[in-house]
Amino acid sequence: MEALEEDELCLPQLNNSCWKMMHSHLEATLICSLLSCITLLTVVLNLLVIISISHFRQLHTTTNLLLLSLAVADFLVGFLEMPAAILIFRGCWILGDFMCGVIYWLGYIVVSVSVGNMVLISIDRYMAICDPMFYSTKVTLRRVQLCVCLCWIFSALHSSWIMRDFLKQPNRFKLCLGECVVTSSYVEGIVDLVVTFLGPILIITLLYMRVFVVAVSQARAMRSHIAAVTLQRSETVKATRSEIKAARTLGVVVVVFILCCCPFYSFAVAAVNNSVGTSSSAFELWLLYFNSCLNPVIYVFFYPWFRQAIKYIITLQILQPGSSEANLM
Numbered sequence: 338m339e340a341l342e343e344d345e346l347c348l349p350q351l352n353n354s355c356w357k358m359m360h361s362h363l364e365a366t367l368i369c370s371l372l373s374c375i376t377l378l379t380v381v382l383n384l385l386v387i388i389s390i391s392h393f394r395q396l397h398t399t400t401n402l403l404l405l406s407l408a409v410a411d412f413l414v415g416f417l418e419m420p421a422a423i424l425i426f427r428g429c430w431i432l433g434d435f436m437c438g439v440i441y442w443l444g445y446i447v448v449s450v451s452v453g454n455m456v457l458i459s460i461d462r463y464m465a466i467c468d469p470m471f472y473s474t475k476v477t478l479r480r481v482q483l484c485v486c487l488c489w490i491f492s493a494l495h496s497s498w499i500m501r502d503f504l505k506q507p508n509r510f511k512l513c514l515g516e517c518v519v520t521s522s523y524v525e526g527i528v529d530l531v532v533t534f535l536g537p538i539l540i541i542t543l544l545y546m547r548v549f550v551v552a553v554s555q556a557r558a559m560r561s562h563i564a565a566v567t568l569q570r571s572e573t574v575k576a577t578r579s580e581i582k583a584a585r586t587l588g589v590v591v592v593v594f595i596l597c598c599c600p601f602y603s604f605a606v607a608a609v610n611n612s613v614g615t616s617s618s619a620f621e622l623w624l625l626y627f628n629s630c631l632n633p634v635i636y637v638f639f640y641p642w643f644r645q646a647i648k649y650i651i652t653l654q655i656l657q658p659g660s661s662e663a664n665l666m
Contacts, residue, residue, distance in 0.1 A: 368426070376423065379626075380412060382634065383408045385646070387409060389650070390402075393663060396665065407455075408633070432517075438519070442497070443496075446496045449491070449496065458591065463547060502522070590632055594632075597625055600620075600624055601625040649663060
């Protein structure tokens with residue numbers, strides 16, 4: 338009986354050890370196998386996006402730079418956050434307090450970066466559809482690079498502020514050894530909820546409502562048969578079909594992101610209403626992480642250039658001289 342109890346402890350040699358999460362062997366194996374497959378798929382697909390946009394010169398556009406930043410954040414989710422979540426699910430945290438803090442810190446960063454990139458993508462599509470004449474002059478690679486850098490810096494500062502109590506006292510939230518948990522206070526929960534969810538979602542929704550209205554009106558104008566001179570004039574003012582298609586595709590990315598985030602932040606709203614610090618459940622957290630796997634899948638279905646780039650990479654044509662100049666469109 339004493340041996341059985343030791344098997345159920347994370348650190349049997351210590352009196353204040355946590356108890357292992359009780360899962361049947363079959364259940365634990367199936368769930369861990371599924372989560373491991375999602376993790377591997379997330380890492381591989383986002384790595385393909387990173388290589389594609391970085392290598393091929395034709396893909397060095399302002400919009401794709403935002404997708405590259407989003408892919409890097411998604412890659413970090415699959416490479417660091419998902420394996421850590423699997424380790425926690427298996428029962429005990431064995432990597433120490435420092436790595437526990439690092440994982441949570443990076444987790445806040447990548448979520449904030451993903452939200453920031455979604456806002457930047459919405460602004461980019463708003464400019465391309467609603468102000469196409471000045472898009473190329475206002476939205477330049479240098480300005481987008483600056484915005485992306487500021488997004489990562491702000492996310493790191495925001496994460497450090499959220500984690501400040503943990504950094505001062507790493508053992509503050511632990512009830513026993515073998516546990517990795519960080520609990521947010523009421524104020525931190527309010528700020529994080531507004532900064533990384535409510536505020537960005539409001540901005541994204543308003544921008545895409547405007548984009549949708551303008552895109553519909555332009556699509557109707559394109560379908561109408563007007564005089565040649567009038568049509569020629571409208572083409573210089575209105576966004577191209579490719580811009581509208583890109584807006585539609587990136588709109589799908591944004592909607593999927595919101596759907597994956599809603600359960601996680603709904604739990605946060607409930608916690609704030611109850612005025613207590615708490616953490617989300619494993620399902621809500623994994624649904625948020627699963628969005629990092631869905632983004633490149635959306636690219637495969639909607640972007641022909643991504644499918645072409647994957648062929649170049651898988652067949653190793655990317656190693657040939659001059660492959661960066663390949664035509665993918």
